[in-house]
Amino acid sequence: MIIRNNQATRAEYPSGLRAIMNMEQAEESRDWLSCWPMLSRGATPVWQLPGLARRLGVARISLKDESERSSLGSFKALGAPIALVRLILREKNGLPLSPKGLLLGRHADVLRDFTVISATDGNHGRALAAAAKDIGCRCVIVLHRNVSVEREQAIAAYGADIVRIEGDYDASVVAAAEHAAEHGWHVVSDTSYEGYETVPRDVMQGYGTIAAELLAQESVGYKATSPYSHVFLQGGVGGLAAGVVSYLWERFGAQRPAFIVVEPVQADCLFQSAIQGAPARATGSVDSVMAGLACGETSPLAWRFLAPAVDFFQTVTDDEAVAAMRLLAEGNAEDIPVVGGESGVAGLAGLLALSEDAELRGQVGLDASSSILLVNTEGATAPSIYASLIGGPAEAVLERQRAWLLGKRAT
Structure with a gap:
C-alpha cells in the first residue's frame, strides 16, 4: 500500500x-x-544496478551499501557512537574531553561509573554496546x-548487560527509561518521546553521514x-x-528529490502518521521479519522532519522483503550480488x-528518466x-560478489 503525504x-x-539538524553538524x-x-x-x-534499472524501466538505480560500514x-x-559522544561531552563538560579521544578510549579512566541504557531491536543496541x-x-x-x-549474543559480545522483557519494542523503550530513572543511568535511544529529544536528535544527525558521504562520492x-529523482528509505x-x-533537503532545497519511506505492513506507524497528520501508532502486530523496522510508534522528533518532506509512505509485506533479499543476493552478469538484510x-x-x-508508477512519477537511490x-x-x-x-553471496568484481576488472 502507498499513500501520498x-x-x-x-x-x-x-x-x-x-536549528535542530543541519549539514554542518552532520x-x-x-x-x-x-x-x-x-x-x-x-x-x-555505491553499487550501480543497470540490469535491474532496465527491467524496471528507469534510467538508473544506485544502492548505497551500509552492510560494509x-x-x-x-x-x-553511525548514530549510537555520535549520540554517546555528545551525551558525555554535555554531562562531563567540566572535563577536558575530546570527541575523537573518547572514541579512541583515551578518557576511559573518568567514565568507569558512567552507565548508558537503551532499548533495541538489535542493531542500535549492538552499535551502542560497541561504542x-x-x-x-x-x-x-x-x-x-x-x-x-x-x-542478543551479538550485543553481549561487546560487554553489554542484557535485560529481557516480555513486551514488544515500545514496551522495551518504556522499560529502559524506568531503569535509567531508578539507577541514575543515561538513556541513549534512537526514538524520541515527551521530554526526550536531544539524544535521538544526535542519533539522527549521525545518520546524516550517509548523505554527506554519498554526495562526495558522486562529486x-x-x-x-x-543526482537522484527518487530516494527510497526505510x-x-x-x-x-x-x-x-x-x-x-537542506542541500537541494525546493529542488530536492522525491522521498518515499517504506515500512512493514504490520508495523505501519509512519503510514498511519501520514493518514492522521501527526505521530501515530502502528495498526498491526509489529512482529515482522524486518526486525529493525518492527516499531509500533513514530518518533515525534523524526516526524517533524518527515511530515513536510516525505512525498509518499509505503508498506510492504514480509514476503516482498524476502523476495528483494533473494534478488540482491543472486545478482547477474550486470548487477553485483549484495548481502541485503531483512530490513x-x-x-x-x-x-x-x-x-x-x-x-x-504514474502516481509516484517513475519513468524512463528516473534516477533511483536505495540504501x-x-x-x-x-x-x-x-x-x-x-x-x-x-559468505556464499560475498564469494559471488568477489568473483563478480574480479570478472569486471578482467574485462
Missing part, C-alpha cells in the same frame, strides 16, 4: 528544522567518526520478546542539482529517514512493488536468519 512541500529547508559527526576503529576506512560503496553490519554504527566498550563506560541493553537469541558540486521510528532527508532491502521491496503497478541499511546481522531466508549463507 498531503503535508509534503516543495520549499526551502526551514530555519526551525536547520559533517562534524562524519569527521569525529573517521577515527573510530569499528568503522571501515573510506566510504561504503562496519563489522557491526549496519548503518546504526561504550571502546569509550570505556558501562552499557545496559533492554531486549523485547521478539529479539532473537542470535542478536556533486555545492550548486549542482540532485521507516522504523523514522530516524534514518529523518537524518538522510534533512541533509538532502536493509525494504526500499528495494517498495520500488519493486511500485514498478509492477502502472497506476502507482541497503544492513547485511546479515542475524546470519542464521539470513541464511534460512535466502537459502544459503551470506
